[in-house]
Amino acid sequence: MTMMMMMSVMVCLKMITTNATESTQYESPEYTLVHSESDYEIRLYRVAAWMIAPVKSQISFEKATRNGFHRLFQYIEGANLNSSRVPMTIPVLTSIVPGAGPLRSSGYSVQFYLPVKFQATPPLPLPELELEPDHWNSRCIAVRKFSGFAKDKNIVTEAEKLAISLSRSPWANYTSSETEYAYSIAQYNSPLRFIGRLNEVWVEVDGCQSNLLIAAS
Template sequence: MEVFHPKHRDRNCGDLYRDDVSMEQKILVPLLLVLLSCTFCAADFPPLETPEYTVLKTGKDFEIRSYKEAVWAVAMVDDFSFVHATQAGFHRLFQYIEGGNHNWTKIPMTAPVLTGIVPSAGPFCSSAFAVRFYVPPKFRNAPPTPLEELDITFEHWDERTVAVRTFPGYAKDDNVPQEAEKLSISLSNSDFAKDSIYPIEGLDSYAIAQYSGPFQIFNRKNEVWVNIKLDNKTSGVTASS
């Protein structure tokens, strides 16, 4: 499995990590507020709705899961940082679920926020990320149409097989590729490796699923996802706007 490193630099691109305080504030403030609302006094609220799956196989430090059909709202972002891309994409998705759609409909928060690292034809000066929001089943057949300026599309996932590795703490630019590498090694050393193909061409190189808000310090949960073809069964995806 090829591991994509989101911290790719090139001399022609200049400093890819220069600080932009005003933009950070515009993105971070609403993002932190909504994620804080999802984690503050979490014990008093029911858990967020998540995609349905069954566990097919269990390895030493990973699972093979079969996910049921799902719909995801997607914000594409070109950036050089996994963290910045996730913040920017989720900011647009949050506006959408808070009523930034043609129906002025509010959609309940779900989990995880899933950021896919998309294979890019131009790795030296850009990286592509797909930041996804799981659409609740109530809205699956007819999700509200996003406002055009949010530039949000939808992905309709068929049933698919995913290899998953769980890791704690915060998902950051420096540890995300390391966690993906660990999953790659575990998969290559597993008994079923010879009967599987990963990652699948045309889909994410891998994705990071984040379940915890930024103010949750303990028991944080993140996952690395890799789509796999297992036992000659392909899990597909179709996209629509």
């Protein structure tokens, strides 16, 4: 990545200086909290439209995230067939395609949640960006929060901690078999923010819809 590309990514990410109490100024995918423990929670995310940047040639989570986000940044700045400016949202989500690589990956998918204004009709990206629309069905996601920076050296450890928590929970045998991703890393902050950072590990699970219905009855 050239210095100019890096600067453009950092300029855009500088806008994401929020923590959990400040995030209301940025749109995020909507969810219902189904269950909460000290070390994980289960969320039911609603139907949503995302734009994704597949990254197949990188073995580094950090490099893949920078590569994918740079393309998404161009898209939201107007590199689409409508020349539309798309407001920034949070989090930036990097999903790991399972494989035998150093981070147990064969590739990555960097994902941008589309604001409500563009949910029904996302602007079409310019072909050279190699982006793809992704329409989520409602889904259950197990989440583990962690602070600091999400890096190659710690994301697997955090994913393993979530797996251990789930193995001791009612969702022990409910890891989703339908997803193409092993796990995802959600990042909420600019790389220029050093204090109060928020990241999350996401893993899809089954069964939280029924648990929500039981809790509501």
